Amino acid sequence: MNLGYARGKRVNQQFDYLEAYEVEEIFSDGTRDYEVFQDPESNYQRLLDYAEPGDCLVITSLEVISRDYQKLLSFLDELDELELDIVVLTSPNLTLMDWREVFFWVSKNDRLLHPRLIKMKLKQEKNQNKQAYSVFSGDSESRYLYREVMWQLIGKQKLRKISEQKGVPIETIYRIQQEFKRLKLALILAMCFILAITTIKISENFSDNLWIQVAVCVITTLAILYNTLADNEQT
Structure with a gap:
């Protein structure tokens, strides 16, 4: 049968x-x-x-x-x-x-295969995976899988566990993780910029001293960056 x-x-x-x-x-x-x-x-x-x-x-x-x-x-x-x-x-x-x-x-x-052939094969697979698993992929299922991996990275799951669950090479999961970190850092920097402007505006209500305003802005920004980078080190 x-x-x-x-x-x-x-x-x-x-x-x-x-x-x-x-x-x-x-x-x-x-x-x-x-x-x-x-x-x-x-x-x-x-x-x-x-x-x-x-x-x-x-x-x-x-x-x-x-x-x-x-x-x-x-x-x-x-x-x-x-x-x-x-x-x-x-x-x-x-x-x-x-x-x-x-x-x-x-x-x-x-x-035991020729090292150059292995290197070419890995490079080809890397390029294929990069094109396949991307937010801009032409395949809807690949885009969906990319988003699923992103959410699991946000949930701080282990890379190897994600690789086994999704059936995706761990090198690809690592690449997606690096893209996620860059995106996260870009968002943090944008938030810091907005917060810096907001902090200066708020400080104007309490002090006319420009240096005090700048100091408050710098301290707030550094505190946010420190916490963000410390969190990245843990992940």
């Missing part, structure tokens, strides 16, 4: 692929994060409970499960224990054992 599973981006498109493959049942966890695979109440877990030895799990791409080689290897081990096979519709037609050999080789030999 062919059992389809959909999760992540473009779920409706995944449904179309799975229905065209004529799967008997389709399970989906919608747009939930990768941590859904740790949820015993997830539809993915229901699929595993429903499946019988000899059944085949059908997915549109490996990103539905994970982007990490080690996690994909663990996923394949789980299928092997349940005596299930796998079909990835947008990839070559490989058996579960074939996929395991591929990921095992990649995880062991990726560092």
Whole structure:
């Protein structure tokens, strides 16, 4: 029996692929994060409970499960224990054992590739991630994910935890964090400027001495900047 599973981006498109493959049942966890695979109440877990030895799990791409080689290897081990096979519709037609050999080789030999090729690959991925995960991205889902990461950074969640939840490389999360800090600092400076003008106006009501007005303005501004920078150091 062919059992389809959909999760992540473009779920409706995944449904179309799975229905065209004529799967008997389709399970989906919608747009939930990768941590859904740790949820015993997830539809993915229901699929595993429903499946019988000899059944085949059908997915549109490996990103539905994970982007990490080690996690994909663990996923394949789980299928092997349940005596299930796998079909990835947008990839070559490989058996579960074939996929395991591929990921095992990649995880062991990726560092043995030519250093220049690795550097070019990382640079290319960095540029792709920078274009994909941005407030100006052409993809609405990428913009939504960017905002979600921003809110989690505001909530002071750990970068690695955000990376695991959203399935985004930690380098990208770090870049978004730096953009968030620059935006935060720009807003603070703008507020300091407005507050400085306001403080001078208020000080005029209590003293005509210009130096006193300037001193009050400087002290207030430095206090705000100190608290802001101290908060940034903690995060």
